[in-house]
Amino acid sequence: MPYRRKRPALDPCPVETVLAIVAGKWKVRVLYLLSLDELSFGELRNSIGGVRQQVLSSLLRDLIADGAIWHRKESPERSTYGLTAKGRELVALLTPIAAWGIHLLAEQGATWQPPAPQRRSPVREAGVRQ
Structure with missing residues (x-):
């Protein structure tokens, strides 16, 4: 059964619907990083210093369930994440907010x-020890 987020039983509000997707300590940063490039779970975790593995897993599941990001399991050890078309639209909406924040x-x-993004070196990814 696919993971589905629970929604509050309130009257729907368009702004709160969008804010529910990005609410949380790390979600906007994950969306920003994925707007730059597709990243693995480890690359995301390394790029967001201080996030626990369980927290990152949970918020990635939320963003997948909301349709903002996609997930591809390349091997048992490696998963890759990227933005969907809906995720790119969401990042475009967040860009003016970011500009105002910078101001x-x-x-x-x-x-x-x-x-x-904190990328692993190509030599290390190929399984060669440095």
């Missing part, structure tokens, strides 16, 4: 640099 940070004297 607010600048007003506070802070700077922001986007996190770069």
